[in-house]
Amino acid sequence: MNPKKVLLLGILLIVPALVFLFLKGFGTNHYNLRYYYPELDDTYEVVMQDGDTVFRKVPDFSLISQEGKTVxxxxxxxxxxxxNFIFTSCQGICKQMSSQMTRVQEKFRQDPSVKIVSYSVDPTRDSVQVLQQYADRYNAxxxxxxxxTGAKKEIYELAQHGYLLPVQESADGTVDFVHxxxxxxxxxxxxxRGIYDGTSQKDVDRLLTEIEILQYGYKQNEK
Known part of the structure; x- marks a missing residue:
């Protein structure tokens, strides 16, 4: 047989198989979310275990919910x-953040494995009753x-050293807070596994998608 015909025949046989394998890959989710905040040792070197980076975990806490329950x-x-971190008397970004957070609740209202936790950075004023009123405002x-709400020191420690987010009282002692x-x-x-601008609809859209990605991964592992 003519060598050119042999080559052409080989190409015709191989290409469909390659196309099939390529398209088959679209049926599998290969996208994984990154991990944030690697653990550092006393010399500020990244901690490794069995060749993999060890990542920090959000530490435990004991605080009080809008229902007066210990969480x-x-x-x-x-x-x-x-x-996220808010305070109920906030006249700035907190309203935007809480409005965007209602989208998270609505999206996953039927999924008990997805939760939302909003910490008050003004626990002195944000009593259980005040938090309940605020929660009702957003149909939480x-x-x-x-x-x-709870001990101010614990909340600030959690924000700064647990989530690595800035939070502090304003320098002039007003009711405003830096958070x-x-x-x-x-x-x-x-x-x-993700950090998003809570005042941005586009970024919260990404959050909704990435929650689904996490949930999909857990469901696949449970099979």
């Missing part, structure tokens, strides 16, 4: 959750969207 990390076990379901507009996505293992 700890244990109450968030086996859930993916979105965290306490089974899914938890507002937390981040970020939403933090935390996985079931308490690792930070």
């Amino acid at each position: 700890t990390q244990r109450d968030l076990d086996n859930t993916v959750y979105v965290a 379901d306490p089974k899914q969207w938890i507002f937390l 981040s507009e970020k939403f933090i996505l935390v996985d079931r293992e308490k690792h930070v």
Whole structure:
């Protein structure tokens, strides 16, 4: 047989197989979210274990919800959750953040494995009753969207050293506070897997998608 015909025949046989394998790959989700905040040792070197980077976990806490219940990390076990920091008298970005957070609640209202945790950076004023009123304003379901208050030192430590977000009282002593507009996505293992601008609809769109990606990964592993 003519060598050119042999080559052409080979190409005709191989190409369909390659196309099939390429298209088959579209049926599998290969996208994984990154991990944030690697652990550092005393010399600020990244901690490694079995050749893999060790990533920090959000530490435990014990705070009070809008229902007056004690909430700890244990109450968030086996859930993916979105965290942020607000205060109820905020006239600035907190309203935008809480409005965007209602989108998260509505998207996953039927999924008990997705939670929302909003910490008050003004626990002195944000009592249980005040938090409940604020939660009602945004139709927050306490089974899914938890507002937390408690010891100021614990909340600030958690923000600064747990989520690595800036939070502090304003320098002039007014009721305003310096805090981040970020939403933090935390996985079931308490690792930070996403950081988003909580005032941006586009960025919250990305958050909604990435929650689904995390959930899909867990469902695949459970099969």
